[in-house]
Amino acid sequence: MKKPDQHRPTEAEMAILQILWETGPVSVRTVHETLYPTGDAGYTTTLKLMQIMVSKGLAKRNTEQRTHIYRANVQEKIAKQNLVTKLVNLAFKGSESQLVMQVLGNRNASPEELQQIKDMISLIESNQNNS
Amino acid sequence: MKKPDQHRPTEAEMAILQILWETGPVSVRTVHETLYPTGDAGYTTTLKLMQIMVSKGLAKRNTEQRTHIYRANVQEKIAKQNLVTKLVNLAFKGSESQLVMQVLGNRNASPEELQQIKDMISLIESNQNNS
DNA sequence: TCATAAATACGAAATGTTTCGTAGCAAATA
DNA sequence: TATTTGCTACGAAACATTTCGTATTTATGA
Structure with missing residues:
Protein backbone atom coordinates (compact mmCIF):
# COMPACT_ATOMS: atom_id res chain seq x y z
CA MET A 1 0.00 0.00 0.00
CA LYS A 2 1.00 3.55 -0.66
CA LYS A 3 1.57 6.35 1.75
CA PRO A 4 -1.31 8.80 1.55
CA ASP A 5 -0.16 12.20 0.39
CA GLN A 6 -2.65 13.78 2.70
CA HIS A 7 -0.06 15.68 4.62
CA ARG A 8 1.77 17.08 1.64
CA PRO A 9 -0.02 20.33 0.94
CA THR A 10 0.85 22.08 -2.29
CA GLU A 11 2.41 25.50 -2.29
CA ALA A 12 -0.85 27.40 -2.48
CA GLU A 13 -2.42 25.18 0.11
CA MET A 14 0.50 25.72 2.42
CA ALA A 15 0.11 29.49 2.22
CA ILE A 16 -3.49 29.12 3.28
CA LEU A 17 -2.66 26.68 6.05
CA GLN A 18 -0.26 29.20 7.55
CA ILE A 19 -3.10 31.62 7.94
CA LEU A 20 -5.43 29.01 9.38
CA TRP A 21 -2.76 27.99 11.88
CA GLU A 22 -1.97 31.52 12.89
CA THR A 23 -5.35 33.11 13.09
CA GLY A 24 -7.59 30.18 13.80
CA PRO A 25 -10.96 29.55 12.13
CA VAL A 26 -11.73 32.16 9.50
CA SER A 27 -13.78 32.85 6.43
CA VAL A 28 -12.58 32.60 2.87
CA ARG A 29 -12.82 36.36 2.61
CA THR A 30 -10.40 36.85 5.49
CA VAL A 31 -7.91 34.37 4.08
CA HIS A 32 -8.19 35.93 0.68
CA GLU A 33 -7.58 39.45 1.88
CA THR A 34 -4.69 38.37 4.07
CA LEU A 35 -3.11 36.52 1.20
CA TYR A 36 -3.72 39.09 -1.52
CA PRO A 37 -4.05 42.50 0.11
CA THR A 38 -3.55 44.11 -3.27
CA GLY A 39 -6.00 41.85 -5.06
CA ASP A 40 -3.48 39.86 -7.05
CA ALA A 41 -5.88 36.96 -7.42
CA GLY A 42 -9.58 36.51 -7.72
CA TYR A 43 -11.73 35.65 -4.74
CA THR A 44 -13.01 32.45 -6.29
CA THR A 45 -9.47 31.23 -6.67
CA THR A 46 -9.01 31.25 -2.93
CA LEU A 47 -12.47 29.81 -2.43
CA LYS A 48 -11.81 26.96 -4.80
CA LEU A 49 -8.50 26.15 -3.16
CA MET A 50 -10.06 26.04 0.26
CA GLN A 51 -12.85 23.82 -0.98
CA ILE A 52 -10.26 21.47 -2.42
CA MET A 53 -8.43 21.49 0.88
CA VAL A 54 -11.59 20.34 2.61
CA SER A 55 -12.04 17.56 0.09
CA LYS A 56 -8.46 16.48 0.70
CA GLY A 57 -8.88 16.55 4.44
CA LEU A 58 -6.41 19.39 4.92
CA ALA A 59 -9.09 21.65 6.34
CA LYS A 60 -12.56 21.44 7.82
CA ARG A 61 -15.36 23.93 7.69
CA ASN A 62 -18.43 24.93 9.55
CA THR A 63 -21.30 25.51 7.16
CA GLU A 64 -23.96 26.48 9.63
CA GLN A 65 -23.77 30.10 8.68
CA ARG A 66 -23.95 31.30 5.13
CA THR A 67 -20.34 32.36 5.42
CA HIS A 68 -18.47 29.14 5.94
CA ILE A 69 -15.73 29.11 8.54
CA TYR A 70 -12.62 27.10 7.80
CA ARG A 71 -9.98 25.66 10.07
CA ALA A 72 -6.86 23.61 9.56
CA ASN A 73 -7.24 19.88 9.85
CA VAL A 74 -3.56 18.93 9.81
CA GLN A 75 -1.03 19.58 12.49
CA GLU A 76 1.39 22.36 11.76
CA LYS A 77 4.44 20.43 12.88
CA ILE A 78 3.59 17.32 10.96
CA ALA A 79 2.81 19.13 7.75
CA LYS A 80 6.01 21.11 7.92
CA GLN A 81 8.05 18.08 8.79
CA ASN A 82 6.69 16.34 5.73
CA LEU A 83 7.88 19.19 3.57
CA VAL A 84 11.27 19.08 5.22
CA THR A 85 11.50 15.36 4.66
CA LYS A 86 10.62 15.80 1.03
CA LEU A 87 13.36 18.37 0.57
CA VAL A 88 15.87 16.31 2.47
CA ASN A 89 15.18 13.29 0.32
CA LEU A 90 15.27 15.35 -2.83
CA ALA A 91 18.44 17.30 -2.23
CA PHE A 92 20.32 15.97 0.78
CA LYS A 93 20.29 12.23 0.39
CA GLY A 94 17.90 11.89 3.26
CA SER A 95 20.29 13.41 5.75
CA MET B 1 11.96 42.98 -13.21
CA LYS B 2 11.36 39.47 -12.01
CA LYS B 3 13.81 37.06 -10.50
CA PRO B 4 14.69 34.40 -13.02
CA ASP B 5 13.58 31.00 -11.82
CA GLN B 6 16.59 29.53 -13.51
CA HIS B 7 17.96 28.05 -10.34
CA ARG B 8 14.78 26.44 -9.16
CA PRO B 9 14.91 23.00 -10.72
CA THR B 10 11.77 20.91 -10.52
CA GLU B 11 11.72 17.63 -8.68
CA ALA B 12 12.60 15.49 -11.65
CA GLU B 13 15.28 17.93 -12.72
CA MET B 14 16.76 17.89 -9.27
CA ALA B 15 17.07 14.11 -9.32
CA ILE B 16 19.00 14.37 -12.56
CA LEU B 17 21.18 17.19 -11.30
CA GLN B 18 22.23 15.06 -8.34
CA ILE B 19 23.63 12.53 -10.75
CA LEU B 20 25.35 15.12 -12.87
CA TRP B 21 26.94 16.64 -9.79
CA GLU B 22 28.06 13.32 -8.42
CA THR B 23 29.32 11.57 -11.47
CA GLY B 24 30.28 14.42 -13.72
CA PRO B 25 29.53 14.60 -17.45
CA VAL B 26 27.51 11.62 -18.61
CA SER B 27 25.17 10.40 -21.30
CA VAL B 28 21.41 10.27 -21.06
CA ARG B 29 21.65 6.49 -20.99
CA THR B 30 23.80 6.56 -17.87
CA VAL B 31 21.54 8.98 -16.07
CA HIS B 32 18.53 6.97 -17.05
CA GLU B 33 19.88 3.68 -15.82
CA THR B 34 21.10 5.24 -12.59
CA LEU B 35 17.74 6.79 -11.98
CA TYR B 36 15.59 3.84 -13.02
CA PRO B 37 17.62 0.65 -12.59
CA THR B 38 14.41 -1.34 -12.80
CA GLY B 39 13.08 0.50 -15.84
CA ASP B 40 10.31 2.38 -14.13
CA ALA B 41 10.28 5.04 -16.79
CA GLY B 42 10.92 5.17 -20.51
CA TYR B 43 14.23 6.30 -21.88
CA THR B 44 12.76 9.16 -23.83
CA THR B 45 11.32 10.55 -20.64
CA THR B 46 14.78 11.06 -19.25
CA LEU B 47 16.02 12.30 -22.59
CA LYS B 48 13.26 14.88 -22.84
CA LEU B 49 13.85 16.11 -19.32
CA MET B 50 17.54 16.57 -19.96
CA GLN B 51 16.84 18.43 -23.18
CA ILE B 52 14.52 20.73 -21.27
CA MET B 53 17.20 21.25 -18.67
CA VAL B 54 19.55 22.42 -21.38
CA SER B 55 16.95 24.80 -22.72
CA LYS B 56 16.47 26.17 -19.24
CA GLY B 57 20.17 26.56 -18.69
CA LEU B 58 20.30 24.00 -15.92
CA ALA B 59 22.61 21.78 -17.92
CA LYS B 60 24.94 21.93 -20.88
CA ARG B 61 25.81 19.28 -23.38
CA ASN B 62 28.51 18.34 -25.74
CA THR B 63 27.07 17.28 -29.07
CA GLU B 64 30.25 16.47 -30.89
CA GLN B 65 29.69 12.78 -30.59
CA ARG B 66 26.50 11.13 -31.61
CA THR B 67 25.87 10.35 -27.95
CA HIS B 68 25.52 13.71 -26.29
CA ILE B 69 27.29 14.23 -22.99
CA TYR B 70 25.54 16.31 -20.38
CA ARG B 71 26.87 18.21 -17.43
CA ALA B 72 25.33 20.39 -14.76
CA ASN B 73 25.30 24.11 -15.41
CA VAL B 74 24.23 25.26 -11.97
CA GLN B 75 26.22 25.10 -8.81
CA GLU B 76 25.16 22.43 -6.38
CA LYS B 77 25.25 24.72 -3.37
CA ILE B 78 23.32 27.49 -5.01
CA ALA B 79 20.63 25.25 -6.38
CA LYS B 80 20.14 23.57 -3.05
CA GLN B 81 20.15 26.85 -1.21
CA ASN B 82 17.40 28.06 -3.50
CA LEU B 83 15.29 25.09 -2.59
CA VAL B 84 15.96 25.69 1.07
CA THR B 85 15.03 29.34 0.72
CA LYS B 86 11.83 28.40 -1.01
CA LEU B 87 10.87 26.04 1.79
CA VAL B 88 11.84 28.54 4.45
CA ASN B 89 9.69 31.21 2.87
CA LEU B 90 6.83 28.83 2.37
CA ALA B 91 6.73 27.25 5.79
CA PHE B 92 8.99 29.07 8.20
CA LYS B 93 8.29 32.73 7.66
CA GLY B 94 11.66 33.19 6.08
CA SER B 95 13.52 32.18 9.19
C1' DT C 1 -40.16 45.30 -2.48
C1' DC C 2 -36.35 45.48 -5.51
C1' DA C 3 -31.70 46.21 -6.60
C1' DT C 4 -27.26 45.38 -5.03
C1' DA C 5 -23.73 43.02 -2.64
C1' DA C 6 -21.65 38.84 -0.96
C1' DA C 7 -21.38 34.12 -0.60
C1' DT C 8 -21.10 29.16 -2.47
C1' DA C 9 -20.84 25.65 -6.24
C1' DC C 10 -18.92 24.04 -10.21
C1' DG C 11 -16.87 23.35 -14.59
C1' DA C 12 -13.41 24.48 -17.33
C1' DA C 13 -9.47 27.16 -18.98
C1' DA C 14 -4.67 28.11 -18.20
C1' DT C 15 -0.30 26.69 -16.67
C1' DG C 16 3.44 23.74 -15.42
C1' DT C 17 5.49 19.20 -15.17
C1' DT C 18 6.18 14.55 -16.51
C1' DT C 19 5.67 10.79 -19.60
C1' DC C 20 5.53 8.67 -23.81
C1' DG C 21 4.99 7.43 -28.91
C1' DT C 22 6.79 7.98 -33.31
C1' DA C 23 9.94 9.38 -36.80
C1' DG C 24 14.40 9.84 -38.59
C1' DC C 25 19.13 9.05 -38.69
C1' DA C 26 23.66 6.98 -37.61
C1' DA C 27 26.34 3.15 -36.10
C1' DA C 28 27.17 -1.55 -35.30
C1' DT C 29 26.77 -6.17 -36.93
C1' DA C 30 24.98 -10.34 -39.20
C1' DT D 1 24.67 -4.89 -48.01
C1' DA D 2 20.68 -5.44 -45.17
C1' DT D 3 19.09 -5.58 -40.58
C1' DT D 4 19.03 -4.37 -36.15
C1' DT D 5 20.22 -1.40 -32.44
C1' DG D 6 20.73 3.00 -30.19
C1' DC D 7 20.53 7.71 -30.36
C1' DT D 8 18.16 12.47 -30.95
C1' DA D 9 14.11 15.41 -32.04
C1' DC D 10 9.65 16.62 -31.34
C1' DG D 11 4.82 16.82 -30.55
C1' DA D 12 1.40 15.59 -27.80
C1' DA D 13 -0.91 13.03 -24.12
C1' DA D 14 -1.42 12.56 -19.21
C1' DC D 15 -1.41 14.71 -14.76
C1' DA D 16 -1.37 18.07 -11.23
C1' DT D 17 -2.08 22.64 -9.78
C1' DT D 18 -3.88 27.14 -10.06
C1' DT D 19 -6.98 30.51 -11.81
C1' DC D 20 -11.17 32.20 -13.24
C1' DG D 21 -16.00 32.84 -15.29
C1' DT D 22 -20.70 32.01 -14.58
C1' DA D 23 -24.80 30.55 -12.26
C1' DT D 24 -27.32 30.43 -8.13
C1' DT D 25 -28.62 31.62 -3.61
C1' DT D 26 -28.90 34.47 0.45
C1' DA D 27 -28.56 38.65 2.91
C1' DT D 28 -28.56 43.82 3.02
C1' DG D 29 -30.44 48.32 2.56
C1' DA D 30 -32.38 52.03 -0.41
Missing part, protein backbone atom coordinates in the same frame (compact mmCIF):
# COMPACT_ATOMS: atom_id res chain seq x y z
CA GLU A 96 18.69 16.09 7.83
CA SER A 97 21.95 17.09 9.39
CA GLN A 98 23.31 17.71 5.93
CA LEU A 99 20.46 20.13 5.42
CA VAL A 100 21.25 21.84 8.71
CA MET A 101 24.89 22.12 7.76
CA GLN A 102 23.99 23.68 4.45
CA VAL A 103 21.73 26.22 6.11
CA LEU A 104 24.25 27.15 8.76
CA GLY A 105 27.05 27.32 6.26
CA ASN A 106 25.33 29.48 3.77
CA ARG A 107 23.82 32.24 5.70
CA ASN A 108 24.47 34.59 8.51
CA ALA A 109 22.52 33.52 11.47
CA SER A 110 22.52 36.03 14.27
CA PRO A 111 24.33 35.21 17.53
CA GLU A 112 20.92 34.89 19.18
CA GLU A 113 19.78 32.36 16.65
CA LEU A 114 22.96 30.38 17.07
CA GLN A 115 22.48 30.40 20.81
CA GLN A 116 18.92 29.14 20.36
CA ILE A 117 20.18 26.29 18.27
CA LYS A 118 22.89 25.45 20.78
CA ASP A 119 20.33 25.37 23.55
CA MET A 120 18.22 23.05 21.47
CA ILE A 121 21.15 20.73 20.95
CA SER A 122 21.93 20.69 24.65
CA LEU A 123 18.35 19.76 25.33
CA ILE A 124 18.47 16.88 22.90
CA GLU A 125 21.75 15.68 24.29
CA SER A 126 20.48 15.63 27.83
CA ASN A 127 17.43 13.70 26.71
CA GLN A 128 19.62 11.19 24.95
CA ASN A 129 21.63 10.64 28.12
CA ASN A 130 18.51 10.09 30.17
CA SER A 131 17.14 7.37 27.97
CA GLU B 96 16.17 29.62 8.52
CA SER B 97 16.87 29.10 12.16
CA GLN B 98 13.23 28.21 12.63
CA LEU B 99 13.74 25.50 10.06
CA VAL B 100 16.80 24.26 11.88
CA MET B 101 14.92 24.19 15.14
CA GLN B 102 12.14 22.20 13.58
CA VAL B 103 14.55 19.67 12.14
CA LEU B 104 16.46 19.27 15.35
CA GLY B 105 13.33 19.02 17.43
CA ASN B 106 11.54 16.51 15.36
CA ARG B 107 14.03 13.86 14.69
CA ASN B 108 16.70 11.85 16.33
CA ALA B 109 19.99 13.15 15.22
CA SER B 110 22.88 10.98 16.28
CA PRO B 111 25.42 12.32 18.79
CA GLU B 112 27.92 12.52 15.94
CA GLU B 113 25.60 14.66 13.87
CA LEU B 114 24.95 16.93 16.80
CA GLN B 115 28.65 17.28 17.35
CA GLN B 116 29.13 18.16 13.69
CA ILE B 117 26.54 20.87 14.00
CA LYS B 118 28.06 22.22 17.16
CA ASP B 119 31.44 22.40 15.46
CA MET B 120 29.88 24.27 12.62
CA ILE B 121 28.33 26.76 15.00
CA SER B 122 31.63 27.29 16.75
CA LEU B 123 33.23 28.00 13.43
CA ILE B 124 30.61 30.56 12.55
CA GLU B 125 30.89 32.19 15.93
CA SER B 126 34.63 32.55 15.70
CA ASN B 127 34.26 34.07 12.26
CA GLN B 128 31.74 36.54 13.57
CA ASN B 129 34.13 37.60 16.31
CA ASN B 130 36.95 38.14 13.86
CA SER B 131 35.01 40.48 11.67
Whole structure:
Protein backbone atom coordinates (compact mmCIF):
# COMPACT_ATOMS: atom_id res chain seq x y z
CA MET A 1 0.00 0.00 0.00
CA LYS A 2 1.00 3.55 -0.66
CA LYS A 3 1.57 6.35 1.75
CA PRO A 4 -1.31 8.80 1.55
CA ASP A 5 -0.16 12.20 0.39
CA GLN A 6 -2.65 13.78 2.70
CA HIS A 7 -0.06 15.68 4.62
CA ARG A 8 1.77 17.08 1.64
CA PRO A 9 -0.02 20.33 0.94
CA THR A 10 0.85 22.08 -2.29
CA GLU A 11 2.41 25.50 -2.29
CA ALA A 12 -0.85 27.40 -2.48
CA GLU A 13 -2.42 25.18 0.11
CA MET A 14 0.50 25.72 2.42
CA ALA A 15 0.11 29.49 2.22
CA ILE A 16 -3.49 29.12 3.28
CA LEU A 17 -2.66 26.68 6.05
CA GLN A 18 -0.26 29.20 7.55
CA ILE A 19 -3.10 31.62 7.94
CA LEU A 20 -5.43 29.01 9.38
CA TRP A 21 -2.76 27.99 11.88
CA GLU A 22 -1.97 31.52 12.89
CA THR A 23 -5.35 33.11 13.09
CA GLY A 24 -7.59 30.18 13.80
CA PRO A 25 -10.96 29.55 12.13
CA VAL A 26 -11.73 32.16 9.50
CA SER A 27 -13.78 32.85 6.43
CA VAL A 28 -12.58 32.60 2.87
CA ARG A 29 -12.82 36.36 2.61
CA THR A 30 -10.40 36.85 5.49
CA VAL A 31 -7.91 34.37 4.08
CA HIS A 32 -8.19 35.93 0.68
CA GLU A 33 -7.58 39.45 1.88
CA THR A 34 -4.69 38.37 4.07
CA LEU A 35 -3.11 36.52 1.20
CA TYR A 36 -3.72 39.09 -1.52
CA PRO A 37 -4.05 42.50 0.11
CA THR A 38 -3.55 44.11 -3.27
CA GLY A 39 -6.00 41.85 -5.06
CA ASP A 40 -3.48 39.86 -7.05
CA ALA A 41 -5.88 36.96 -7.42
CA GLY A 42 -9.58 36.51 -7.72
CA TYR A 43 -11.73 35.65 -4.74
CA THR A 44 -13.01 32.45 -6.29
CA THR A 45 -9.47 31.23 -6.67
CA THR A 46 -9.01 31.25 -2.93
CA LEU A 47 -12.47 29.81 -2.43
CA LYS A 48 -11.81 26.96 -4.80
CA LEU A 49 -8.50 26.15 -3.16
CA MET A 50 -10.06 26.04 0.26
CA GLN A 51 -12.85 23.82 -0.98
CA ILE A 52 -10.26 21.47 -2.42
CA MET A 53 -8.43 21.49 0.88
CA VAL A 54 -11.59 20.34 2.61
CA SER A 55 -12.04 17.56 0.09
CA LYS A 56 -8.46 16.48 0.70
CA GLY A 57 -8.88 16.55 4.44
CA LEU A 58 -6.41 19.39 4.92
CA ALA A 59 -9.09 21.65 6.34
CA LYS A 60 -12.56 21.44 7.82
CA ARG A 61 -15.36 23.93 7.69
CA ASN A 62 -18.43 24.93 9.55
CA THR A 63 -21.30 25.51 7.16
CA GLU A 64 -23.96 26.48 9.63
CA GLN A 65 -23.77 30.10 8.68
CA ARG A 66 -23.95 31.30 5.13
CA THR A 67 -20.34 32.36 5.42
CA HIS A 68 -18.47 29.14 5.94
CA ILE A 69 -15.73 29.11 8.54
CA TYR A 70 -12.62 27.10 7.80
CA ARG A 71 -9.98 25.66 10.07
CA ALA A 72 -6.86 23.61 9.56
CA ASN A 73 -7.24 19.88 9.85
CA VAL A 74 -3.56 18.93 9.81
CA GLN A 75 -1.03 19.58 12.49
CA GLU A 76 1.39 22.36 11.76
CA LYS A 77 4.44 20.43 12.88
CA ILE A 78 3.59 17.32 10.96
CA ALA A 79 2.81 19.13 7.75
CA LYS A 80 6.01 21.11 7.92
CA GLN A 81 8.05 18.08 8.79
CA ASN A 82 6.69 16.34 5.73
CA LEU A 83 7.88 19.19 3.57
CA VAL A 84 11.27 19.08 5.22
CA THR A 85 11.50 15.36 4.66
CA LYS A 86 10.62 15.80 1.03
CA LEU A 87 13.36 18.37 0.57
CA VAL A 88 15.87 16.31 2.47
CA ASN A 89 15.18 13.29 0.32
CA LEU A 90 15.27 15.35 -2.83
CA ALA A 91 18.44 17.30 -2.23
CA PHE A 92 20.32 15.97 0.78
CA LYS A 93 20.29 12.23 0.39
CA GLY A 94 17.90 11.89 3.26
CA SER A 95 20.29 13.41 5.75
CA GLU A 96 18.69 16.09 7.83
CA SER A 97 21.95 17.09 9.39
CA GLN A 98 23.31 17.71 5.93
CA LEU A 99 20.46 20.13 5.42
CA VAL A 100 21.25 21.84 8.71
CA MET A 101 24.89 22.12 7.76
CA GLN A 102 23.99 23.68 4.45
CA VAL A 103 21.73 26.22 6.11
CA LEU A 104 24.25 27.15 8.76
CA GLY A 105 27.05 27.32 6.26
CA ASN A 106 25.33 29.48 3.77
CA ARG A 107 23.82 32.24 5.70
CA ASN A 108 24.47 34.59 8.51
CA ALA A 109 22.52 33.52 11.47
CA SER A 110 22.52 36.03 14.27
CA PRO A 111 24.33 35.21 17.53
CA GLU A 112 20.92 34.89 19.18
CA GLU A 113 19.78 32.36 16.65
CA LEU A 114 22.96 30.38 17.07
CA GLN A 115 22.48 30.40 20.81
CA GLN A 116 18.92 29.14 20.36
CA ILE A 117 20.18 26.29 18.27
CA LYS A 118 22.89 25.45 20.78
CA ASP A 119 20.33 25.37 23.55
CA MET A 120 18.22 23.05 21.47
CA ILE A 121 21.15 20.73 20.95
CA SER A 122 21.93 20.69 24.65
CA LEU A 123 18.35 19.76 25.33
CA ILE A 124 18.47 16.88 22.90
CA GLU A 125 21.75 15.68 24.29
CA SER A 126 20.48 15.63 27.83
CA ASN A 127 17.43 13.70 26.71
CA GLN A 128 19.62 11.19 24.95
CA ASN A 129 21.63 10.64 28.12
CA ASN A 130 18.51 10.09 30.17
CA SER A 131 17.14 7.37 27.97
CA MET B 1 11.96 42.98 -13.21
CA LYS B 2 11.36 39.47 -12.01
CA LYS B 3 13.81 37.06 -10.50
CA PRO B 4 14.69 34.40 -13.02
CA ASP B 5 13.58 31.00 -11.82
CA GLN B 6 16.59 29.53 -13.51
CA HIS B 7 17.96 28.05 -10.34
CA ARG B 8 14.78 26.44 -9.16
CA PRO B 9 14.91 23.00 -10.72
CA THR B 10 11.77 20.91 -10.52
CA GLU B 11 11.72 17.63 -8.68
CA ALA B 12 12.60 15.49 -11.65
CA GLU B 13 15.28 17.93 -12.72
CA MET B 14 16.76 17.89 -9.27
CA ALA B 15 17.07 14.11 -9.32
CA ILE B 16 19.00 14.37 -12.56
CA LEU B 17 21.18 17.19 -11.30
CA GLN B 18 22.23 15.06 -8.34
CA ILE B 19 23.63 12.53 -10.75
CA LEU B 20 25.35 15.12 -12.87
CA TRP B 21 26.94 16.64 -9.79
CA GLU B 22 28.06 13.32 -8.42
CA THR B 23 29.32 11.57 -11.47
CA GLY B 24 30.28 14.42 -13.72
CA PRO B 25 29.53 14.60 -17.45
CA VAL B 26 27.51 11.62 -18.61
CA SER B 27 25.17 10.40 -21.30
CA VAL B 28 21.41 10.27 -21.06
CA ARG B 29 21.65 6.49 -20.99
CA THR B 30 23.80 6.56 -17.87
CA VAL B 31 21.54 8.98 -16.07
CA HIS B 32 18.53 6.97 -17.05
CA GLU B 33 19.88 3.68 -15.82
CA THR B 34 21.10 5.24 -12.59
CA LEU B 35 17.74 6.79 -11.98
CA TYR B 36 15.59 3.84 -13.02
CA PRO B 37 17.62 0.65 -12.59
CA THR B 38 14.41 -1.34 -12.80
CA GLY B 39 13.08 0.50 -15.84
CA ASP B 40 10.31 2.38 -14.13
CA ALA B 41 10.28 5.04 -16.79
CA GLY B 42 10.92 5.17 -20.51
CA TYR B 43 14.23 6.30 -21.88
CA THR B 44 12.76 9.16 -23.83
CA THR B 45 11.32 10.55 -20.64
CA THR B 46 14.78 11.06 -19.25
CA LEU B 47 16.02 12.30 -22.59
CA LYS B 48 13.26 14.88 -22.84
CA LEU B 49 13.85 16.11 -19.32
CA MET B 50 17.54 16.57 -19.96
CA GLN B 51 16.84 18.43 -23.18
CA ILE B 52 14.52 20.73 -21.27
CA MET B 53 17.20 21.25 -18.67
CA VAL B 54 19.55 22.42 -21.38
CA SER B 55 16.95 24.80 -22.72
CA LYS B 56 16.47 26.17 -19.24
CA GLY B 57 20.17 26.56 -18.69
CA LEU B 58 20.30 24.00 -15.92
CA ALA B 59 22.61 21.78 -17.92
CA LYS B 60 24.94 21.93 -20.88
CA ARG B 61 25.81 19.28 -23.38
CA ASN B 62 28.51 18.34 -25.74
CA THR B 63 27.07 17.28 -29.07
CA GLU B 64 30.25 16.47 -30.89
CA GLN B 65 29.69 12.78 -30.59
CA ARG B 66 26.50 11.13 -31.61
CA THR B 67 25.87 10.35 -27.95
CA HIS B 68 25.52 13.71 -26.29
CA ILE B 69 27.29 14.23 -22.99
CA TYR B 70 25.54 16.31 -20.38
CA ARG B 71 26.87 18.21 -17.43
CA ALA B 72 25.33 20.39 -14.76
CA ASN B 73 25.30 24.11 -15.41
CA VAL B 74 24.23 25.26 -11.97
CA GLN B 75 26.22 25.10 -8.81
CA GLU B 76 25.16 22.43 -6.38
CA LYS B 77 25.25 24.72 -3.37
CA ILE B 78 23.32 27.49 -5.01
CA ALA B 79 20.63 25.25 -6.38
CA LYS B 80 20.14 23.57 -3.05
CA GLN B 81 20.15 26.85 -1.21
CA ASN B 82 17.40 28.06 -3.50
CA LEU B 83 15.29 25.09 -2.59
CA VAL B 84 15.96 25.69 1.07
CA THR B 85 15.03 29.34 0.72
CA LYS B 86 11.83 28.40 -1.01
CA LEU B 87 10.87 26.04 1.79
CA VAL B 88 11.84 28.54 4.45
CA ASN B 89 9.69 31.21 2.87
CA LEU B 90 6.83 28.83 2.37
CA ALA B 91 6.73 27.25 5.79
CA PHE B 92 8.99 29.07 8.20
CA LYS B 93 8.29 32.73 7.66
CA GLY B 94 11.66 33.19 6.08
CA SER B 95 13.52 32.18 9.19
CA GLU B 96 16.17 29.62 8.52
CA SER B 97 16.87 29.10 12.16
CA GLN B 98 13.23 28.21 12.63
CA LEU B 99 13.74 25.50 10.06
CA VAL B 100 16.80 24.26 11.88
CA MET B 101 14.92 24.19 15.14
CA GLN B 102 12.14 22.20 13.58
CA VAL B 103 14.55 19.67 12.14
CA LEU B 104 16.46 19.27 15.35
CA GLY B 105 13.33 19.02 17.43
CA ASN B 106 11.54 16.51 15.36
CA ARG B 107 14.03 13.86 14.69
CA ASN B 108 16.70 11.85 16.33
CA ALA B 109 19.99 13.15 15.22
CA SER B 110 22.88 10.98 16.28
CA PRO B 111 25.42 12.32 18.79
CA GLU B 112 27.92 12.52 15.94
CA GLU B 113 25.60 14.66 13.87
CA LEU B 114 24.95 16.93 16.80
CA GLN B 115 28.65 17.28 17.35
CA GLN B 116 29.13 18.16 13.69
CA ILE B 117 26.54 20.87 14.00
CA LYS B 118 28.06 22.22 17.16
CA ASP B 119 31.44 22.40 15.46
CA MET B 120 29.88 24.27 12.62
CA ILE B 121 28.33 26.76 15.00
CA SER B 122 31.63 27.29 16.75
CA LEU B 123 33.23 28.00 13.43
CA ILE B 124 30.61 30.56 12.55
CA GLU B 125 30.89 32.19 15.93
CA SER B 126 34.63 32.55 15.70
CA ASN B 127 34.26 34.07 12.26
CA GLN B 128 31.74 36.54 13.57
CA ASN B 129 34.13 37.60 16.31
CA ASN B 130 36.95 38.14 13.86
CA SER B 131 35.01 40.48 11.67
C1' DT C 1 -40.16 45.30 -2.48
C1' DC C 2 -36.35 45.48 -5.51
C1' DA C 3 -31.70 46.21 -6.60
C1' DT C 4 -27.26 45.38 -5.03
C1' DA C 5 -23.73 43.02 -2.64
C1' DA C 6 -21.65 38.84 -0.96
C1' DA C 7 -21.38 34.12 -0.60
C1' DT C 8 -21.10 29.16 -2.47
C1' DA C 9 -20.84 25.65 -6.24
C1' DC C 10 -18.92 24.04 -10.21
C1' DG C 11 -16.87 23.35 -14.59
C1' DA C 12 -13.41 24.48 -17.33
C1' DA C 13 -9.47 27.16 -18.98
C1' DA C 14 -4.67 28.11 -18.20
C1' DT C 15 -0.30 26.69 -16.67
C1' DG C 16 3.44 23.74 -15.42
C1' DT C 17 5.49 19.20 -15.17
C1' DT C 18 6.18 14.55 -16.51
C1' DT C 19 5.67 10.79 -19.60
C1' DC C 20 5.53 8.67 -23.81
C1' DG C 21 4.99 7.43 -28.91
C1' DT C 22 6.79 7.98 -33.31
C1' DA C 23 9.94 9.38 -36.80
C1' DG C 24 14.40 9.84 -38.59
C1' DC C 25 19.13 9.05 -38.69
C1' DA C 26 23.66 6.98 -37.61
C1' DA C 27 26.34 3.15 -36.10
C1' DA C 28 27.17 -1.55 -35.30
C1' DT C 29 26.77 -6.17 -36.93
C1' DA C 30 24.98 -10.34 -39.20
C1' DT D 1 24.67 -4.89 -48.01
C1' DA D 2 20.68 -5.44 -45.17
C1' DT D 3 19.09 -5.58 -40.58
C1' DT D 4 19.03 -4.37 -36.15
C1' DT D 5 20.22 -1.40 -32.44
C1' DG D 6 20.73 3.00 -30.19
C1' DC D 7 20.53 7.71 -30.36
C1' DT D 8 18.16 12.47 -30.95
C1' DA D 9 14.11 15.41 -32.04
C1' DC D 10 9.65 16.62 -31.34
C1' DG D 11 4.82 16.82 -30.55
C1' DA D 12 1.40 15.59 -27.80
C1' DA D 13 -0.91 13.03 -24.12
C1' DA D 14 -1.42 12.56 -19.21
C1' DC D 15 -1.41 14.71 -14.76
C1' DA D 16 -1.37 18.07 -11.23
C1' DT D 17 -2.08 22.64 -9.78
C1' DT D 18 -3.88 27.14 -10.06
C1' DT D 19 -6.98 30.51 -11.81
C1' DC D 20 -11.17 32.20 -13.24
C1' DG D 21 -16.00 32.84 -15.29
C1' DT D 22 -20.70 32.01 -14.58
C1' DA D 23 -24.80 30.55 -12.26
C1' DT D 24 -27.32 30.43 -8.13
C1' DT D 25 -28.62 31.62 -3.61
C1' DT D 26 -28.90 34.47 0.45
C1' DA D 27 -28.56 38.65 2.91
C1' DT D 28 -28.56 43.82 3.02
C1' DG D 29 -30.44 48.32 2.56
C1' DA D 30 -32.38 52.03 -0.41
